[in-house]
Amino acid sequence: MNNSDIRIQRIDSLVPPSGLVRDYPVTEQLAEEVSRSRRTVNDIIRGRDRRLLAVIGPCSIHDEKAALEYAALLKELAQEVEDEFYIVMRTYFEKPRTVLGWKGLVLDPDMDGSYDIEKGLTVARRLLLQITSMGMPVGCEVLDPIVPQYIDELISWSSIGARTSESQTHRTLASGLSVAVGFKNSTSGDLTNAINAIRSAASPASFIGIDKHGNTVILRTTGNDCGHLILRGGDTGPNYYEDSVENAARLMTQAGLDPSILIDCSHGNSNKKPGRQKRVLRSILEQILWGETSIRGFMLESNLRPGCQSLGDDPMALEYGISITDPCMGWDETRTVVTEAYRMLKDARSDGRSAPIF
Numbered sequence: 001m002n003n004s005d006i007r008i009q010r011i012d013s014l015v016p017p018s019g020l021v022r023d024y025p026v027t028e029q030l031a032e033e034v035s036r037s038r039r040t041v042n043d044i045i046r047g048r049d050r051r052l053l054a055v056i057g058p059c060s061i062h063d064e065k066a067a068l069e070y071a072a073l074l075k076e077l078a079q080e081v082e083d084e085f086y087i088v089m090r091t092y093f094e095k096p097r098t099v100l101g102w103k104g105l106v107l108d109p110d111m112d113g114s115y116d117i118e119k120g121l122t123v124a125r126r127l128l129l130q131i132t133s134m135g136m137p138v139g140c141e142v143l144d145p146i147v148p149q150y151i152d153e154l155i156s157w158s159s160i161g162a163r164t165s166e167s168q169t170h171r172t173l174a175s176g177l178s179v180a181v182g183f184k185n186s187t188s189g190d191l192t193n194a195i196n197a198i199r200s201a202a203s204p205a206s207f208i209g210i211d212k213h214g215n216t217v218i219l220r221t222t223g224n225d226c227g228h229l230i231l232r233g234g235d236t237g238p239n240y241y242e243d244s245v246e247n248a249a250r251l252m253t254q255a256g257l258d259p260s261i262l263i264d265c266s267h268g269n270s271n272k273k274p275g276r277q278k279r280v281l282r283s284i285l286e287q288i289l290w291g292e293t294s295i296r297g298f299m300l301e302s303n304l305r306p307g308c309q310s311l312g313d314d315p316m317a318l319e320y321g322i323s324i325t326d327p328c329m330g331w332d333e334t335r336t337v338v339t340e341a342y343r344m345l346k347d348a349r350s351d352g353r354s355a356p357i358f
């Protein structure tokens with residue numbers, strides 16, 4: 001009698017990371033560019049570069065063509081604002097769900113419940129390769145502990161989501177990631193889980209994973225010294241106001257951490273109303289100009305077209321360039337908001353003013 005795997009319907013084989021690395025290789029020149037952009041992100045997170053890290057892009061990516069069109073627009077904008085903002089494109093391929101829902105391009109690229117994960121990993125790697133080759137650095141949420149082996153060499157920043165910051169699996173995983181990792185506060189609004197996560201991920205860890213050839217191995221990590229806190233608001237309301245930021249910085253300092261904070265203008269900070277993201281960004285800039293040094297960046301959820309649409313039963317019926325997860329700002333608004341924010345910061349700084357006049 002075999003008592004194991006009684007709830008497994010079927011086991012399918014999957015290409016090992018080395019297979020995709022071989023089919024979609026990273027050139028030496030691109031590897032150097034990614035390494036440079038990781039250093040810039042780390043410098044911003046650690047307060048050595050006074051620019052703001054701006055993580056901007058779709059809530060989730062479901063369409064290769066739209067993602068590439070978006071990346072080209074973002075690249076152009078990134079060049080215009082590069083002396084104040086270092087833009088990294090949100091390329092989120094894995095979606096943590098509150099209960100159920102589409103789990104992202106890696107798991108279900110055809111959006112029909114067929115879970116062609118090999119195709120999902122392939123599309124994700126190919127897209128990251130194309131976007132980074134355009135000179136646009138990318139950042140992902142890390143959810144599945146195996147997935148980084150397929151794509152990690154291409155990313156410049158990562159996050160652990162509100163629903164997983166308390167998970168030991170994700171903390172140990174973060175301790176071995178090659179990039180800076182932002183931990184989001186819990187959906188309840190609690191900050192302790194994320195602050196504990198930063199402390200935990202800073203230490204070396206050992207855990208079970210796979211190597212590039214797909215062998216089961218023990219991964220022994222160095223610890224990640226570029227952990228930071230992402231304030232994303234929560235069930236009790238936003239947490240981007242001055243008091244919340246000061247409180248978060250104080251708690252981080254008490255925990256022996258450099259208070260390094262990125263503010264997510266979406267999610268609980270805008271009550272998922274995309275039009276409110278600009279208010280959050282404005283407040284961030286004012287706080288910075290008033291002397292708040294712990295804010296090192298911001299995040300905007302933005303897509304080619306505004307709002308969101310429900311996935312429904314027919315992926316072919318989806319409208320081009322609109323989110324199928326959380327509502328996003330459209331491109332025109334994104335461009336205006338980022339450009340205005342840049343101007344506001346630049347003017348205040350070039351006038352020698354550290355703060356708005358009132």
Ligand SMILES: O=C[C@H](O)[C@H](O)COP(=O)(O)O
Binds near residue numbers: 059097099100325
């Ligand atoms: O960012 C995306 C969503 O907020 C997150 O994946 C949770 O989504 P859900 O509450 O719709 O499941």
Ligand SMILES: C=C(OP(=O)(O)O)C(=O)O
Binds near residue numbers: 092160
């Ligand atoms: C899922 C996300 O956010 P959170 O974990 O804050 O809900 C996200 O940024 O896409």
